[in-house]
Every structure is written in structure tokens, then in C-alpha cells.
Amino acid sequence: MTTTTGKNPQPSREALQAIDQPLSKAALPRWAPWGVLVLSVVVALAVLLPGGTSAGAVAVLAALLHLVLTAAVSGAKEGSRKAKDRVVTALVTIAFLIAMVPLVSVVWTVVSRGAARFDAQFFTWSMQGVIGEGGGGLHAIWGTVVVTLLAALISVPIGLLTAVYLVEYGARSALARAITFLVDVMTGIPSIVAGLFVVALFALVVGPQMRIGLMGAIALSVLMIPTVVRSTEEMLKLVPNDLREAAYALGVPKWRTIVKVVLRTSVSGIATGVTLAVARVAGETAPLLLTLGLTVGTNFNPFEGRMATLPVFAYYQYTQPGVPAQAGVDRAWTAALVLIILVMALNLFARLISRLFAPKGSR
Amino acid sequence: MSTPTRAPERGPGGGGIATGTKRRGDGLFRGTATGAGVLILLVLAAVAVFLVYEALPALSPDAEVDGGSLTAYVGPLLFGTVLAAVIALVVATPVSVGIGLFISHFAPRRAAQGLGYLVDLLAAVPSIVYGIWGIVVLSQWMVPVYAWLTDNLGFIPLFAGPASASGRTILTAGLVLAVMILPIITALARDIFLQTPRLHEEAALALGATRWEMIKYSVIPYGRSGVVSAAMLGLGRALGETMAVALVLSVSNVVTFNLISSTNPSTIAANIALNFPEATGIDTNVLIASGLALFVITFLVNFAARWIVARSGAKA
Structure with a gap:
């Protein structure tokens, strides 16, 4: 700009120096994070082993060393910005690994301890007349199945219809907004409060000390309905409006459009949501503890008498194991194992539905 | 794409379907759907009404509660509830945000979804299992840590x-709660981080930002309110969680900030679960009154969380 006299303007020395910098800066090799990790584990072991140690202490020290070493090495070679980036990468990875510790530990503990009684007797016997060793959880398994199915039977129609109202009819009316908001709030009702509510309801209507399967099912429904509403609502919103308009153009009444077109299109998503909701309530303990109590025998009738369910069975077998205590504790672990298998199977099943029947073009 | 017109039910200018033949099915279906929605409102109202009604005998000033008045009974429980939940929140929130960032921005793209499922599996473990695991495994792990502390x-x-020699302290209970609310906060945080506008991220990277700087200047400002509400939803869950605390904690109903001794405050939910099955008469009413207090607190926390979400433009 300023020096336009010469034919060949020479850039100033400063400008040349600025241009002459390499485009890429020095970088650590790709294996550097792993190398630092190995180094920190070795150092941690070397420091802690002489005094006798636990795996947890080594892991904590190695993680800290890894962070410090990464910061030091990268800071010296690559500069502070890159070093910060590497430290944050290490931090979030550590956060993920921290979350994996309880998952692995829970699964390992339950599987290894539950395996002791994971036998044919557990699945064919109830606790009728069983004192001490032996016995099984058949009554509890059936109780969980009956109560959960009944809860699904109550909450799926209500949840489905509410979602239909919110998406197809309500559309930004004050009522729809109130329902959406309160359903969101209802998602956070503590499960024990749902149990208390049902107990209070039946105490007023029927009389106190009432304990039947239906009460448990209603309590679970209170917890399940919001989940069903939310997931169904999301699915219905995904149905393209073109489909609805095409149906109207053919003269199809609105309710038939909803049933035959909208719900039909989103059925896989709805099934996924319902399965996840069932999985969520199948493991609930607190409301069932209050509303169902426990029995020793199999009871298929949710309208009369107490019922055993897996979570409550596990709870009482663990806290009041009887004599010999080990037999009760073993039964509790096996009940927990069966419950985990049931819930995880439902979860996997839900993912399978959504993956196999997902509409084309969506994630 | 089509314009966002809803069903042409009462379209202006006439000629809409509903203005033609009135179909009985339509009215019926609409009525049923609306009824289901209203039913939900009624259920929520009924929860409040029935709890209040059953709690009334305990709320009257001359009611006899063990330990004197109702407030003297519920006070320590309330303290324990909040303390355990706050411990859980303090531990779980940073870890969850870290995991959310890991899955959304750091993990290899191909593995990210699978890793997300792994974290979701934590939510699939029933609370009773966490409770027993807390007694048998976590408490034992924590014993040397507490001695060191x-x-x-x-x-x-x-x-x-x-x-505590058994490790069954309020801190252990809080850690179990942290594990339980971790997947909830993580799932929400992850979804919010993934919704960051692509252009913001790529603009930051194009200006030469490192990955962390990109996250600091584009992802975190975008997701901040969402993370706050996710944490509050987690808090609501931690306040109401019952069985894990009931099993893990060895209770003595005191107010203390000492997190690792063998005398610990109980929580409302755990107290109900432990005492309700054997309670009769006025004790039942007292327990229901404490449940009502829990309901009100969690309702307020969730209300605030949803309000933050709604105010920030419904991102979650």
C-alpha cells in the first residue's frame, strides 16, 4: 500500500518472518497418549506396590499421573492450547471409564452371586411351606408379570390417547399445554409417592390395610403413563403431514386417518416407547412394597390377596433372610439376577424393534 | 415440505371435512382422546388431594408423633433427603457432562452410539439391585477410603x-444415588450437545480452534441451560429414590454434616419404605404427611427444571 514506487515491491523483513513460519507445528506422535498411559500405570504400580495396594488406588494414581504427564509433555512440545485439548480429552475419557466401573461391578456381582441358585428349582418352586434352604421365586416371577402387564394394560390406552389428543386435536390449546407441562412434571414423581397415593386412595374408598395386585398396577401406571405419553407424542410428531392430508383428500374421516394412517405409521416407535416404559416400571420396588406386600404362594388374581413380586421378594429375602441366612441371601441375589435379565431383555427388545422397523431415512 | 397447517378440520372458507358430513366416530374419538388427557390432570390432582387428606390427622397440632412434633420428626428426614441428593448431584453432574461430551464429540464416531447404550444400561438396573450392590460392594470399597479421609x-x-466400620454412610448412599442419576443427566446432556448447530462448530474449527476451544466457545454456551435443567431433573430423581438409600444407609435420624460416621440422617423416602409396611393408625398418617412433603419438593424441583427448559426455547 505505502510503497508502490518500485516495479518489484519487496516485503518488509517482519512480514517475511511472519510468512516463513511452518504451517504445521510440532506434534506428538499418534501413540503418545497410549505411551503416557502405560508409563503412568507402571509408575503408579512401582510407587504403590511396595506398600501393598488395591487396584482402585493404582487406577486413581495412574489417572492423575496420566493427566499431569500429558499436560507436561504436550505443553513442552506442542504449546499450552494443544496441551489443554489433550488434558480435556483425557478427562472426558476418564469420566466415561468412571461410569463403566459401577456397571461392570453391578453386573459382575449380581451374575456371580446369583448363579448359586440360578437353577431349575428357583423357576419351578414358590416359597410355599419352605423354611431354610431350597424354595424358589416362581410366585414372584408370576407376580411381576401379572402386575406389570396389568399396569401396561391401564397405562397404554390412556397414554396413547393422550398423545393422540396432544398431537392431533389439542395443537397449542391451553389444555394441551397444561397437559404437556404436567406430564413432564409427573415424570419426576418419586415412585414411593405413587405408592402412597394408591394406598391413600384405597384406604379412603375400600378401607385401610388393603393389599391387592391391582393397587400395585395402579401405582405403576402412575409412573408409566408419562413415559408412554412422551414417547408416543414424539413418534406421532414425526409422521409427515402429507400422509394425513392425502387421507383427508380421499375423504377418510379424521379418526380413521389417525387409527389407520398416523398410528400405523408410527407403530414401531410407539412399541419401542411402551417396551421401555414397561422395562422401567418392572424394576420398581418402593411402590410395590407399600401396595402389594409379600406372600409365599403363587397368586394369579390381582383383585384379591397379596402378591409377591421379584423386587419385593429380593428385598425381603435379603433383609430378613431367615435361618440359615445364606439360603435367603442366595435367593435374593438370584431374584435380582432374574430381574436384571428381564429388564435388560426388555431394553434390548425395544432397541431391536426400533432398529428393525425404523422408518426409512431417519436415524 | 407442506405448510404446518394442522388437520383441515374447521378450515376457513368452508369445504373442510368436518363442515361436511358430521361423523359420529369423529366426535367419539375426539372425546375419548380429550378425556384421556383430562384424566391425567385428574390423576395428578388426585395424588395431591388424597395425600393431603390422609396426611391431615398428622398435621393437626395435637397429633402424637414419636419424637414430639411433626416438624421435629420430619426435619432430620428432610435434611437427610436433601443432603444425599446434593451429594449425588455434586458427584454426578461433572461426570455426566464429561460423558456427554465424550460420546457427542470425542469418541470415535462409529463407536459413539454403542458407548451411549452402555451408559443407558446403567438406567436399566433396578434400584433394589443398586441397593444390595451398595451394601455388599460399594460400602466395602469405601471403608479404606473413609479411614484415609x-x-x-x-x-x-x-x-x-x-x-464407619461398615461403610454404610450417607456418603455411600449419595454415591449410589449418583450412579443412578448419572444415565439420566448423561442422556439429556448428550442430546443437547449433539444439537449444537453444525455451523458454529465448524466456524470455530475453521478459525483454528482446537477441539476443546471449539467445545468451550460453541457447544457449552449453547447447551448450558439444558445441562442445568438436566441436573435438576437428576436432583428430582435423587430426592425421591427410595430402595437404594433404604438398604445402604444405617439410620439414626440425626442432623449432622459428618458424611462418613456411623450415625447418619435417614431420607424421607427410605423412612417410608422401612416403616410403612408395619405402620398402623396415626403412624401411617405421619408417614403419608412426610411423603406429601417429598412430593411438594420434587414437584417444585421438576417444575423449575421444566421452566428453565421452556424459557430457553425447548431444546431438551
């Missing part, structure tokens, strides 16, 4: 000790 950090009132 008392020896080295005993001057902080939180760790004054003497350390």
Missing part, C-alpha cells in the same frame, strides 16, 4: 469421623 482430611468437618 479421617486420617488425612479429618480437620474438614465433613470428614470428621470416626469413620
